[in-house]
Amino acid sequence: MTAHYRYPSSKHDFYRGQWYNPEKGTYLGRTPDSWAKIGLFYLIFYGMLAALVAICMWVFFQTLDPRIPKWRDEESIIGTNPGLGFRPMPDNNEESTLIWLQGSNQTNYEKWKMNLMGFLSKYYTPGMIEKGNVPTKRCSYDEPPVRGQVCDVEVRSWEPCSPDRHFEYHRNAPCIFLKLNRIYGWVPEYYNDPNDLPEDMPQQLKDHIKYNITRPLERNNVWITCVGENPADVEYLGTVKYYPSIQGFPGYYYPYLNSEGYLSPLIAVQFKRPRSGIVINVECRAWAKNIKYSRYDRSGSVHFELLID
Structure with a gap:
C-alpha cells in the first residue's frame, strides 16, 4: 500500500x-x-x-526557645532516666563494644589514643565552640555555678589518664572515660547518707562514701562503679582506679540547662592489671536514687568488653 x-x-x-x-x-x-x-x-x-x-x-x-526543649521529662523521647556512655568506642563497627588493646603494638594503641582524643579535644581546650570562646568557671561544692556559667572539667590533672602518658594504653593498663547522657533540667537524687545506701551497691563504694568522703556536702555525687559482670570477669579485671578520686560526677554540674559551652562531667576509670588473652565483660553503673537500673536493657549502666593482647 x-x-x-x-x-x-x-x-x-x-x-x-x-x-x-x-x-x-x-x-x-x-x-x-x-x-x-x-x-x-x-x-x-x-x-x-x-x-x-x-x-x-x-x-x-x-x-520555641532555642535552649529549652519543648518536650521534657516523661513527654520526651529520652525520658527521665539518663544513660551512661563510654569512650573510646570502636570506630570500625558502631555495634561493637570491644576494646581490643595491644600494648606492644604502637599502631594499635595510638589508634585508640587518637580515637579518645577526638572526644576529649574540647575538654583540653575548654570554652572553644563554633560561635567563639565561652568563659569557664572552676566550680566546687562550696562555689557551684550560677545560671549561665559553665564549669570546667579538670581532665588535665587526671594522671596517669593523660595523652602524655598515652592513657596507659602502651602499658596495657587502659583508661576508659565515662559520661552521663544529658537530660534537660534533670537533678540527681543523691545517695549521700552512709547509713542509707542500697543493698546491691558494691562494698568498695559503700566504704568509699563512708570513710573517704568526710564532708557531707562532697557526698552529693552521682557515683560510679565498674565491675566484672560475672564472677570470672571480676577475677580477671583486677584493680580499678577512678579519676577524680571522688569516684563520681559532682552534683554541681547539674541540672543541665543547655548553657552555651557546657561540658558534660567525665570520670576516668583505669584498669590497672586486667588479665591478658581473655575477653573480660565490664559493667559500669551510675548510682543515684532517680537513676533506674536494669541489666536487661542497660538502663543506668553501660557494658563493654576488654581484651588485652
Whole structure:
C-alpha cells in the first residue's frame, strides 16, 4: 500500500500545532494579554502562599526557645532516666563494644589514643565552640555555678589518664572515660547518707562514701562503679582506679540547662592489671536514687568488653 502525503490546504492547517499563530496572534494558544493576566494571577497566588507559610513558621518559632526543649521529662523521647556512655568506642563497627588493646603494638594503641582524643579535644581546650570562646568557671561544692556559667572539667590533672602518658594504653593498663547522657533540667537524687545506701551497691563504694568522703556536702555525687559482670570477669579485671578520686560526677554540674559551652562531667576509670588473652565483660553503673537500673536493657549502666593482647 502506498502512503500519500496531503499538502496543507490553508495557512491555518500549516500553523496548526505550532507555538505561534499569526492569524490569531496567539502564543501557545494565548494572546500576550492573556499570558500577562495568568502570569500576574500565579505571581500573586504563590506570593500570598509563601507569605502565609512564612507567617505560620514565624508564629511557630515564637513558641520555641532555642535552649529549652519543648518536650521534657516523661513527654520526651529520652525520658527521665539518663544513660551512661563510654569512650573510646570502636570506630570500625558502631555495634561493637570491644576494646581490643595491644600494648606492644604502637599502631594499635595510638589508634585508640587518637580515637579518645577526638572526644576529649574540647575538654583540653575548654570554652572553644563554633560561635567563639565561652568563659569557664572552676566550680566546687562550696562555689557551684550560677545560671549561665559553665564549669570546667579538670581532665588535665587526671594522671596517669593523660595523652602524655598515652592513657596507659602502651602499658596495657587502659583508661576508659565515662559520661552521663544529658537530660534537660534533670537533678540527681543523691545517695549521700552512709547509713542509707542500697543493698546491691558494691562494698568498695559503700566504704568509699563512708570513710573517704568526710564532708557531707562532697557526698552529693552521682557515683560510679565498674565491675566484672560475672564472677570470672571480676577475677580477671583486677584493680580499678577512678579519676577524680571522688569516684563520681559532682552534683554541681547539674541540672543541665543547655548553657552555651557546657561540658558534660567525665570520670576516668583505669584498669590497672586486667588479665591478658581473655575477653573480660565490664559493667559500669551510675548510682543515684532517680537513676533506674536494669541489666536487661542497660538502663543506668553501660557494658563493654576488654581484651588485652
